[in-house]
Amino acid sequence: MAGTTLEDTVITTRLEDVINWSRKNSLWPMAFGTACCAIEFMGMAASRFDISRFGAEVMRFSPRQSDLMLVLGTVTNKQAPVLRQIYAQMAEPKWVVSVGVCAGSGGMYRTYATLQGIDRVVPVDVYVPGCPPRPETIIYGIMKLQEKISRETLDQRKEHIERFYASLDRQNELQAARGCTEFQAVREMVLEAGSRGDQRIW
């Protein structure tokens, strides 16, 4: 062992890097499947494409146990507060991947009933295009998310989520003040943000 220095046997790193490394390799996805993208998601999870190679195979269909929300499909305005509620109920820290053009921008549903992109109501980390995207595209999206996780700081993610909680508080206040339903409150917030020129309410 002559000539071996400490640098040869000891790896030094930052705590943030280690935490992010463990976070990115143990994503617990929850499928918010509303349309055909959810079928591609099944293919992605099954043996042929096999998302478990990327450490994200533990599917949980409860927000309490998951930290990666895959929004798979069209989200209507009526579903917008549902999406927000489920995102709020997820374990922290949490990430969102918008799968398919419907979730990303409303897609071909350029109608009054469809939310024109889920990023108007929840913070989205990665957008996967396609109608529907192939399973390997979704996997690529998750790989991109892993890259993003390994680059971000812990405080960034914390503030990111807290910004959403602030918008949830605003929604609750609006509901209480108007005595309206959560659907009306979210719709009003979306329209108000649109009139300001913003694309999002969080």
Added chain:
Amino acid sequence: MIQPPASFLPILVLLLLAILAGAAILVLSGVVLPRFLKPCNPRKGKLTPYECGVPPLQEGARHRYSVKFYLVAMLYILFDVEVAFLLPWAVQYKSNLASFWMMVFFVATLLVGYVYAWGKGALDWER
């Protein structure tokens, strides 16, 4: 050979130390450290029961509801028995007065219960 109790003192000390260490680990990881490390954002939307994202119809699984439901179920069984008796009797009824009066007595018995239930307000649906 009987050991004097004092020779088991080290085991007692070891047991106490084990309990202390276990309790310290539990308290440290369950109470002290989470206060600094765990993200904690409790609020209305997050703490409500998960019912697929829609507002829950009732607060929690231990929600209490009126026992009126059971009353209705009991009344249903009562009149279900009446119908179950009446139907085969009506099919087999061949102008037999004896069986007619028997059935009148049976229905009248149930009628007393019906009037009693009505008078008690069991038929008014309240929440």
